[in-house]
Amino acid sequence: MTEAPVALLFWAGYSVLVLVSSAYIKNWTVLVSNNPATRVFPRRWYDISGRKVADFWEAALRAVMGVVIFRPGVSHVELRWRLRSVYDRQELSDLVCFLQENGFLRGRCGPRIERNENGYLGVLDEQEEKEVFWFIGEKHWYQVAL
Template identity: 55%
Template sequence: MEDTVPLIFCAGYATLRVVSSAYARAWAVTISAEPPMRVFPRRWIDISGRKMVDVWDAALRAVIGTIVYRPGISQAEVCWRLRSVYDRQEVMEAVRYLSEEGFIKRRTAEQMRSLGSGLFPLDEDEEKRTHWFLGERHWYQT
């Protein structure tokens, strides 16, 4: 299977940054020289580049647990509440997965840019106005 390299990617831990793929090397970790393989650092990716399922599941449960106990919580507060364990990029990756799989759903007061496309993550102001609720799928099936 051959993966394509995107022209741009989103990076940054405190502030969102849109970065050209020409600079991906500075943001990624090299896990293999031959064949060349790089991954973005995530708690659930081991040194071989494989996903550690138990750590990934723990991240999903942490995010969904935050939403279960605080329905309507803003995206900014989800990141804030989990900041001692997960960085912003890790939280947003888990949120994106849970949303795509139907475990949680996003609601906003007004329409915001690229809300449905997911092309770019939300900026800090949009994160404060984006709220999460349980989705159609049962949260305990994560």
């Protein structure tokens, strides 16, 4: 049996994007269980046990989709600005990645911005956020859920 790979680096930071070594993951996560030791990144949609609260997760997904539906082609920097009072940089990144990977969002950008092996945009720095624009994907927006 093989174990899941452990990331050596991860993206963090709430106002500025920071690449962090996994040796410092304790500083960026919350311990939700001692036995077994379980740590999660703090997100608005997790309860104190680290379980996803479906209503909060759906509300977050619909908030992002709502901005894109009413402002197709919205830049990532504007999307983050519009949702800044509710979601931080990392939360928005998680939401956009989920929506993109599940076909609800489609990003357009210039050739300078790299995509992962599946063609999806990953975590964006400040300059890249200005060059990525979001549109509705091929799935119907009203089907957004878990």
